[in-house]
Amino acid sequence: MKNPFETPERAAFRDSVERFVKREIAPHGEDWDEAGDFPWELHEKAGALGLFGFGIDEAYGGLGFDDAFMRLESGIALAYGAPGGVNASLGARNIMTGPIAALASDAIKAEVLPGIVSGREGGALAMTEPSGGSDLSRLTASARRDGDTFILDGEKTFITGGMKARWFVVGARTGGEGFGGISLFLVEAGTPGFTRTALDRKMGWWSSDTASLHFDAVQVPAHRQLGEEGVCLLAIMNNFNYERLALAAGCLGMARRCFDDAVAWAKQRETFGKPLISHQVIRHKIADMSARIDALHAYLLHIAWTLNEGEIPAAELAKVKFTASQTAEYCASQAMQILGGAGYLRGQAVERIYREVKVMAIGGGSEEIMKDLAFRQMSL
Ligand SMILES: Cc1cc2nc3c(=O)[nH]c(=O)nc-3n(C[C@H](O)[C@H](O)[C@H](O)COP(=O)(O)OP(=O)(O)OC[C@H]3O[C@@H](n4cnc5c(N)ncnc54)[C@H](O)[C@@H]3O)c2cc1C
Structure with a gap:
């Protein structure tokens, strides 16, 4: 059907994503999925195309604009030609850059966003817990203030991109019940007490790295709290x-x-x-x-x-x-x-x-x- 919202810019962007999928993914996609992995350089190629830059300032490597039609068309093209696992691992960062762009300090944005948006580094959003994902208002991971740090304890599971990501946006309870008591934290892989286990026996999305995350008295610097308590x-x-x-x-x-x-x-x-x-x-x-x-x-x-x-x-x-x-x-x-x-x-x-x-x-x-x-x- 004719698309009344088509513009030359959107058509050009869609064509470039379709060409990228045909050239870089389609010839290998099914094999990568069977192998359960794909080369990291694909993240960087997707980053160079701008696929991770919507709504992110140019100063941090983003596109400097947003366009829901371009998001839409690139999502369609990727799912058409790429295994869901490849797509999920690439896109995992897109669900964690939003809270960083909206809530983090300029210093954090400058530290974290360029690596993620360029595809050099991975990012993941960690909300779901073993006790459930539908009702996030009851999440139980906790973060207790101790001077200049928060002490993070708890478990997350089904985290897409979780085995390879460097940066995680993690929801944890800092206050009372409900959403009002939840805060968001930026946590770096490798922080003492933070470990991860692969969930690699999935029905689909074989080429995506899905993880359970374990936080055992992980010290998160207070300036890595994203926004204030309750803005989650x-x-x-x-x-x-x-x-x-x-x-x-x-x-x-x-x-x-x-x-x-x-x-x-x-x-x-x-x-x-x-x-x-x-x-x-x-x-x-x-x-x-x-x-x-x-x-x-x-x-x-x-x-x-x-x-x-x-x-x-x-x-x-x-x-x-x-x-x-x-x-x-x-x-x-x-x-x-x-x-x-x-x-x-x-x-x-x-x-x-x-x-x-x-x-x-x-x-x-x-x-x-x-x-x-x-x-x-x-x-x-
Ligand atoms: C491959 C994969 C990747 C994922 N990636 C991420 C990720 O990157 N980050 C992240 O945070 N999470 C991730 N998730 C978690 C996902 O968001 C949750 O699985 C989802 O929110 C459902 O939560 P649950 O599995 O705990 O099911 P539950 O909340 O336990 O619910 C079980 C079932 O009951 C239904 N149900 C629940 N409550 C009701 C109700 N009130 N009325 C009727 N039906 C109800 C649900 O719809 C569901 O079908 C991923 C999951 C999978 C499988």
Whole structure:
């Protein structure tokens, strides 16, 4: 469909991301995923393209501007051509630079952001704990003030990028109950008492490094507290909004990839003496996928426009997050069915995406939590 928000700059940016994915990732992606890792230089190449610089000042290596359409299109292109694990590890830093840009002192920004935005160093956001991720208002990691430091204790889990990152934005309780008692801290890997364990037996996202983090009386300098106690809520909620946009864009890229691979297969495969694509049942599957993909794209474009207008459409971001994961799940299932037995073999995108869709329905705000949030935002 024609995109009414297209500009020459956005088209050029999208083309450069698509070319990057085709050249640097697609030829190796499935092998990297099987191997469970990919070369660090890809982070730096993605950084050079500007993929980590949205909303970050040029003084800290960022783009010096934000554009939700560019975020959207780059998210779609990456998910179309890159395994979810590669995408997740690259993008992990994008969910932790927001709170730093919003809350950190200039000195911290100058120390931390250039390395992360350029891709030379990794960053991760550590909120989820073994006791749960949906209700962050009950997180239990604690940070106790002791002179010029905070003493951090607790556990985090499912942290994307967590095995390789140098910098972590960690949520910990400094005060009473609820979000008001939570603060954010910037913690550096290698600080005594901070250890990490790989979670490497995942259903999907094999090439991403996912970690459990352990904080045992870790001393965090007081100037590495991001903002003041209790400001966590606003910074993190705003951050989650952009994470939801990115995850929904990823779902659209995955759905499109499933669609294209299914159509290509249906054109060349013959059953009952004619191409698979000429059977009406298969055509209906393709039409159903296409309609859902178009609807999701139109929804996302409208949300991107609203974000660019300076508004945060929280209800729509929640709704589009679960609409997107359901669309990706539907398209992965239909594409797998069209590919038949060939779809069940490893080393190709449809099988991988079929495994990867579930995390899109769980991570960054699960479908249940998004529906509840959307309902509450509607003030019915
Ligand atoms: C591969 C992967 C990468 C991740 N990366 C990160 C990361 O980088 N940083 C980070 O902080 N976290 C990360 N997460 C954690 C993710 O955000 C959480 O898994 C998610 O928030 C859900 O939390 P939970 O798994 O503890 O489920 P729970 O909170 O225990 O919930 C379990 C199930 O119950 C449902 N549920 C919960 N409460 C309700 C309710 N009131 N009504 C109805 N249903 C409910 C949930 O939707 C979910 O389906 C990652 C997770 C995965 C799997």
